[in-house]
Amino acid sequence: xxxxxxxxxxxxxxxxxxxxxxxxxxxxxxxxxxxxxxxxxxxxxxxxxxxxxxxxxxxxxxxxxxxxxxxxxxxxxxxxxxxxxxxxxxxxxxxxxxxxxxxxxxxxxxxxxxxxxxxxxxxxxxxxxxxxxxxxxxxxxxxxxxxxxxxxxxxxxxxxxxxxxxxxxxxxxxxxxxxxxxxxxxxxxxxxxxxxxxxxxxxxxxxxxxxxxxxxxxxxxxxxxxxxxxxxxxxxxxxxxxxxxxxxxxxxxxxxxxxxxxxxxxxxxxxxxxxxxxxxxxxxxxxxxxxxxxxxxxxxxxxxxxxxxxxxxxxxxxxxxxxxxxxxxxxxxxxxxxxxxxxxxxxxxxxxxxxxxxxxxxxxxxxxxxxxxxxxxxxxxxxxxxxxxxxxxxxxxxxxxxxxxxxxxxxxxxxxxxxxxxxxxxxxxxxxxxxxxxxxxxxxxxxxxxxxxxxxxxxxxxxxxxxxxxxxxxxxxxxxxxxxxxxxxxxxxxxxxxxxxxxxxxxxxxxxxxxxxxxxxxxxxxxxxxxxxxxxxxxxxxxxxxxxxxxxxxxxxxxxxxxxxxxxxxxxxxxxxxxxxxxxxxxxxxxxxxxxxxxxxxxxxxxxxxxxx
Amino acid sequence: xxxxxxxxxxxxxxxxxxxxxxxxxxxxxxxxxxxxxxxxxxxxxxxxxxxxxxxxxxxxxxxxxxxxxxxxxxxxxxxxxxxxxxxxxxxxxxxxxxxxxxxxxxxxxxxxxxxxxxxxxxxxxxxxxxxxxxxxxxxxxxxxxxxxxxxxxxxxxxxxxxxxxxxxxxxxxxxxxxxxxxxxxxxxxxxxxxxxxxxxxxxxxxxxx
Numbered sequence: 001x002x003x004x005x006x007x008x009x010x011x012x013x014x015x016x017x018x019x020x021x022x023x024x025x026x027x028x029x030x031x032x033x034x035x036x037x038x039x040x041x042x043x044x045x046x047x048x049x050x051x052x053x054x055x056x057x058x059x060x061x062x063x064x065x066x067x068x069x070x071x072x073x074x075x076x077x078x079x080x081x082x083x084x085x086x087x088x089x090x091x092x093x094x095x096x097x098x099x100x101x102x103x104x105x106x107x108x109x110x111x112x113x114x115x116x117x118x119x120x121x122x123x124x125x126x127x128x129x130x131x132x133x134x135x136x137x138x139x140x141x142x143x144x145x146x147x148x149x150x151x152x153x154x155x156x157x158x159x160x161x162x163x164x165x166x167x168x169x170x171x172x173x174x175x176x177x178x179x180x181x182x183x184x185x186x187x188x189x190x191x192x193x194x195x196x197x198x199x200x201x202x203x204x205x206x207x208x209x210x211x212x213x214x215x216x217x218x219x220x221x222x223x224x225x226x227x228x229x230x231x232x233x234x235x236x237x238x239x240x241x242x243x244x245x246x247x248x249x250x251x252x253x254x255x256x257x258x259x260x261x262x263x264x265x266x267x268x269x270x271x272x273x274x275x276x277x278x279x280x281x282x283x284x285x286x287x288x289x290x291x292x293x294x295x296x297x298x299x300x301x302x303x304x305x306x307x308x309x310x311x312x313x314x315x316x317x318x319x320x321x322x323x324x325x326x327x328x329x330x331x332x333x334x335x336x337x338x339x340x341x342x343x344x345x346x347x348x349x350x351x352x353x354x355x356x357x358x359x360x361x362x363x364x365x366x367x368x369x370x371x372x373x374x375x376x377x378x379x380x381x382x383x384x385x386x387x388x389x390x391x392x393x394x395x396x397x398x399x400x401x402x403x404x405x406x407x408x409x410x411x412x413x414x415x416x417x418x419x420x421x422x423x424x425x426x427x428x429x430x431x432x433x434x435x436x437x438x439x440x441x442x443x444x445x446x447x448x449x450x451x452x453x454x455x456x457x458x459x460x461x462x463x464x465x466x467x468x469x470x471x472x473x474x475x476x477x478x479x480x481x482x483x484x485x486x487x488x489x490x491x492x493x494x495x496x497x498x499x500x501x502x503x504x505x506x507x508x509x510x511x512x513x514x515x516x517x518x519x520x521x522x523x524x525x526x527x528x529x530x531x532x533x534x535x536x537x538x539x540x541x542x543x544x545x546x547x548x549x550x551x552x553x554x555x556x557x558x559x560x561x562x563x564x565x566x567x568x569x570x571x572x573x574x575x576x577x578x579x580x581x582x583x584x585x586x587x588x589x590x591x592x593x594x595x596x597x598x599x600x601x602x603x604x605x606x607x608x609x610x611x612x613x
Numbered sequence: 614x615x616x617x618x619x620x621x622x623x624x625x626x627x628x629x630x631x632x633x634x635x636x637x638x639x640x641x642x643x644x645x646x647x648x649x650x651x652x653x654x655x656x657x658x659x660x661x662x663x664x665x666x667x668x669x670x671x672x673x674x675x676x677x678x679x680x681x682x683x684x685x686x687x688x689x690x691x692x693x694x695x696x697x698x699x700x701x702x703x704x705x706x707x708x709x710x711x712x713x714x715x716x717x718x719x720x721x722x723x724x725x726x727x728x729x730x731x732x733x734x735x736x737x738x739x740x741x742x743x744x745x746x747x748x749x750x751x752x753x754x755x756x757x758x759x760x761x762x763x764x765x766x767x768x769x770x771x772x773x774x775x776x777x778x779x780x781x782x783x784x785x786x787x788x789x790x791x792x793x794x795x796x797x798x799x800x801x802x803x804x805x806x807x808x809x810x811x812x813x814x815x816x817x818x819x820x821x822x
Contacts, residue, residue: 389671389699393627396699396720400633403724408639415640422636429629470628473649512650 006199007074011190013016015070015216018223019063019189022230023183026059027161029230030095031174031181032237036244037103045103047240052099055233056161057092060185062226064091064130067189069219072136075137075200078213085134087126088286094122102162112166116159123185124154127192138198146195153191159186169485187543259334259351262341265312267293267305270346279334279353281327297323311340311347321354333358390436398429406498439498439573451581453488453604454527456496456536464526474522476508481527489536489601491581496601499574499585503540506570510544510595535583535602546591555587574599619735622646624654624680624743625669634667634727641728651680655687663742665715665734667727670698670705673765678705681712691741693734697722751815754800765789766796770812771804779783 033052040048053351098119105111127150131140161184164177167588252271253260262271269287277283280295296304300322307318317339323331340351401422408419464478471478511522525541547555555561556575571585578585583601589595621643624635631647638645648654670677681694685764696709696717715737716730758766768778775793780787802808 031720091715220737312745392699392720394629396697396722399721400630400637400724400727404633404640407637411640418636418640422633422640425629425636429633432629463695467628473628495760512652 004422006197007138008197009071009073009193011067011193012072012216014072015066015219018219019067019070020182020186022066022223022226023059023063023185024178025230026055026063027181027185028174028178029234029237030056030059030099031164031177034099034103034233036241037099038166039517048606049096049100050104051233051237051240053092053096055230056099057088057095058226058229058233059182060095061088061091061126061130062222063182063185064189065222066219067186067193068130068134068225069216069222071193073136073198075139076213077134077136079117079130080133080135083129087130087133090122090129091126094119094125098122098158098162102166112159112163117155118158119162120155120158121156123188124151125433127154127189131192131196136198141197141199143195143197146191150188150192150195154182154188157181159189160184177396204292259353261292261349261351262344263292263308263338263347264350265308265340265345265347266290267308275353279326279332280324295324297325299323307336307338308347311338312342312345314342315340331355350440351498379564385439390440391433394429394433394436398426398433401425401429435498438494439577451490451492453490454493455486456489456538456601457482457484457486459491459493459496460500460526460528460538461555463497464504466497467501467504470505471508474508474512476511476522476524478504479523479525481525483527483529486528486536487530488604490604491583491601492577493583495577498578499599500538500540502570502574503599506597507542507544507595510542510546512544531600535600537598537600539596539598541594541596543594545590546593547587547595548591549589552587552589556585617660618644619663619665619739620644620646620660621665621667621731621735622654622660622692623667624649624651624677626650626671627669630669636725638731640649643731651683654680655684657671657687659689663735663739665693665695665738667695667697667731670696670701670709678712681789693737695727695730695734748814751800751811752758754817756817757799758796762792762796762799765792766800766808766812767817769793769796770809770817 023557030052033048033055036048037045037052064087068079098115101115102111103116105115161181167173167177256273256275259275259279261269261276263269269290269292272284272287274284276287276500280287293301293305303320304322307320307395311318317337319337321333321335321336324334326332332353332355335352335354336346337348337351340347405419405422405426408415408422448583460480460482497580504526508522509525511524523543525539527537527539527541529537529539533539551560556571560572575585577603578599582602585597585599587595621638623631623638623645623649625631625634626649631649635645635647635681646657648657666680668677669681677696677698681691685691693715694712695715697720698705698717699720701717701719706717715734716726718726718730755763764782765778768781773781775786775789778784779789782789796802797808800808800811800812
């Protein structure tokens with residue numbers, strides 16, 4: 001036997017390129033199908049798996065087969081049909097299994113390794129099965145290292161391919177992933193081919209059984225058939241996906257809480273979802289073909305017609321509200337968001353029933369108004385009650401004294417001393433009533449009374465004279481520490497006396513709970529002091545119960561009071577008086593030891609200063 | 614007992630109102646004492662003679678409406694009350710009248726309103742005091758009866774005849790008559806009708822058998 005040279009494949013470039021193209025296109029097709037695998041169950045899953053596996057397995061197999069044909073050998077080559085077909089099945093089945101493992105593995109790393117190993121070994125099995133189908137007048141020797149390398153490449157490539165299938169499923173990534181997968185499949189194949197060394201022997205080919213002669217035409221044929229197959233599979237996938245999307249849309253349409261509809265430009269309902277039935281009470285059958293405009297509240301009909309007109313004349317979208325008449329005669333508010341479909345002379349609309357929302361808003365608004373009114377009324381009532389009390393107190397004393405005075409004078413002989421005393425009290429009560437009135441005016445208008453330069457020490461002493469008797473009765477002693485000379489402050493004598501009286505009486509009340517004794521009388525300490533630019537400071541200190549820290553910030557609020565029957569106006573009025581004077585009032589307190597109220601009054605400018613400015 | 618002069622107790626936290634009221638009451642010949650707070654009233658000795666309260670509803674320390682209950686709790690004898698207030702509303706006046714107030718006056722009030730109410734209140738207190746005093750006296754007299762006499766008084770007041778009483782108690786009719794005469798003398802009852810009235814006031818309606 002003439003010893004011939006051992007030879008290897010000499011690949012024909014065109015077919016090599018075709019083999020690559022077929023593997024990349026197949027990979028792309030399988031990626032299309034693989035998209036749905038993680039979400040599918042049961043028969044749905046089997047369908048998607050089958051599609052992806054046929055695309056992938058078919059592509060791998062035909063790549064391999066075209067590549068085999070690309071392999072030019074100096075001897076004629078044919079392929080056994082049965083084994084060739086078997087190799088195709090091996091490719092499809094192992095790819096399907098690999099995809100299934102990965103698809104159900106939820107993206108875990110282990111599932112990629114397992115699925116990749118299985119698919120890779122399957123591809124290798126396919127390759128070598130197909131090689132075994134070769135019929136040629138030569139013997140094949142294998143280079144073990146390259147065989148091993150080809151199997152490793154197959155496993156690695158399959159793992160990478162599966163990973164890509166599940167990570168680069170969408171958009172441009174899919175095309176990129178398909179290229180990588182195609183390249184990996186080719187790499188495996190050509191490594192496997194490099195492992196094969198052919199040694200020729202008797203130039204006799206036994207074409208037993210059916211076999212295919214390896215020719216370029218066969219390669220082109222397989223290429224064309226595979227592409228056709230892939231095209232059909234991709235199209236199928238596309239149709240399936242579209243079909244699913246349409247099913248989804250139908251479901252969205254039926255479950256939507258919003259009212260969806262297609263209305264002709266003339267106002268005729270063409271298609272509606274069941275939300276309309278719930279809102280209006282009419283059945284879909286009653287609504288389809290009827291005029292939407294007739295159901296619109298007559299007051300809104302013109303505006304609605306105008307919106308449809310606008311859409312018919314090219315407006316891109318419209319948003320409007322109108323009222324619809326329900327079957328039971330009630331009215332519902334609908335909020336429309338619509339877009340035109342000029343080809344069908346219709347409007348697609350998403351309509352929201354906002355009746356409940358509007359009602360809730362209306363109720364909320366009414367509740368708020370009632371609340372505001374109630375609180376205004378309460379505040380007014382409180383104010384009126386306290387003013388009535390403040391005014392009626394001196395008036396009651398005045399009337400009683402007047403009556404008493406008349407009685408004293410009517411006696412025989414008249415008791416002139418008592419009558420005079422009662423009359424003097426009348427005068428005092430009258431002044432007090434007028435003070436109260438001006439205080440109330442101050443509270444409401446913050447009116448600026450006439451401010452004159454005054455000696456605060458003098459104002460203080462006058463005020464104390466007014467409450468002397470009251471304090472004695474309450475067994476309260478007043479200790480004064482008045483700075484002399486004291487610069488003159490600028491203010492309204494009556495209002496400032498009101499503040500001082502308020503503070504002194506509050507102080508004495510704060511001490512009512514503290515037991516006084518003749519040796520340790522309840523004591524109020526009053527100080528005046530010049531405080532430079534701040535003006536004059538007056539402080540009134542009691543030795544009462546003090547004020548809790550959490551209440552310190554509120555004592556000047558109107559209607560805040562710690563006295564069970566207090567009005568909570570005294571300090572609020574005092575503060576407004578001092579603010580209108582440009583001074584301020586504050587309090588310091590040691591709970592259990594007593595409180596000190598301080599206020600400041602700005603200085604009166606001296607005449608020389610006034611002239612200078 | 615009744616020789617003690619009546620007195621009007623004024624409780625108002627406003628000094629001007631207090632002095633005005635005091636002067637007014639004195640000018641018509643009434644005695645008046647005034648207090649700035651409920652505590653001052655409680656600290657003062659109880660009036661010996663007829664008295665009434667003129668109470669401001671707004672008082673330091675507590676509501677004037679609560680004062681009658683506070684006084685009762687402190688052992689003060691019940692006094693007729695006239696409420697006065699600088700402002701009032703219907704619920705407040707209803708509450709005041711429910712407490713048994715003689716009157717509820719809004720400041721500034723007409724003197725006649727106040728004086729009428731004060732006289733009414735003092736008279737009511739005088740009558741109440743007198744009734745209490747009489748009852749005290751009857752109780753004192755009743756205490757001087759022997760157990761047998763009390764028994765017979767109860768039966769007489771219940772309308773039993775001497776004969777029946779004698780049978781009830783297993784005594785002779787003469788003995789019953791003697792006891793009965795003692796009862797009439799000790800209880801200072803002139804007639805049988807007087808004795809029955811006394812028994813009613815002493816609440817002897819359920820004589821022991």
